[in-house]
Amino acid sequence: DQQVKQNSPSLSVQEGRISILNCDYTNSMFDYFLWYKKYPAEGPTFLISISSIKDKNEDGRFTVFLNKSAKHLSLHIVPSQPGDSAVYFCAAFFRSGGSNYKLTFGKGTLLTVNP
Amino acid sequence: SQTIHQWPATLVQPVGSPLSLECTVEGTSNPNLYWYRQAAGRGLQLLFYSVGIGQISSEVPQNLSASRPQDRQFILSSKKLLLSDSGFYLCAFSGSSYEQYFGPGTRLTVT
Secondary structure, three states: OOOEEOOOOEEEEEOOOOEEEEEEEOOOOOOEEEEEEEOOOOOOEEEEEEEOOOOEEEEOOEEEEEEOOOOEEEEEEOOOOHHHOEEEEEEEEOOOOOOOOOEEEOOOEEEEEEO | OOEEEEEOOEEEEOOOOOEEEEEEEEOOOOOEEEEEEEOOOOOEEEEEEEEEOOEEEEOOOOOOEEEEEEOOEEEEEEOOOOHHHOEEEEEEEEOOOOOOEEOOOEEEEEO
16 A cells, blocks of 8 residues: 555656646655655655645745645745756655654656756 | 765675675764665665664565664675565665655665
8 A cells, every 4th residue: 555656757847947746645644744856876865844734844946835635745846957857755754653763755756857 | 964874886696695785874873774675666665674773673574684783883684685686775864853864875786
């Protein structure tokens, strides 16, 4: 059972335009949601996160929106730059007890920003 | 600052051979440690996690095992590799918060 879903395997946008990456989840117990960016042959790097008690978090060109009723979150990148081309993973976390923080990842969306 | 190291960066091993991948973390104490695998074209699959020395939790039954002999050292092993073990292996750590930080990864090809 896939609890975090990224239904778009790829997305292509023009430089300077907005990129919108989507993520859906099924487990209403998730406390936090995170976005990671991954270049080929490298480890993912943390981008931005949002708590389940908020509906928006912004950091520079990156904004994450959370719609709890729809169990949906999205990452907006404005303006998109060619260096943003990478695979973006959505991840979710709930504290199941103790200190074992486990993240559940989606399968990723490949973003290509064309010059 | 906190850093995470993995080695080797790439590895080509024949079927049936043993495996040992090492991960070390600097700049933090008592981290939670994780091993993930990314198969070609797929997402990140959590293999093992550890909340302390000698404490290992396995997420999926498989041909691999993990050990944590020291606080900031995490080792992924196999006695006999299978073709299906090929993939990109990532070590990660987290501290007191939920954010995980990943190492550079090891590309394993089993031939």
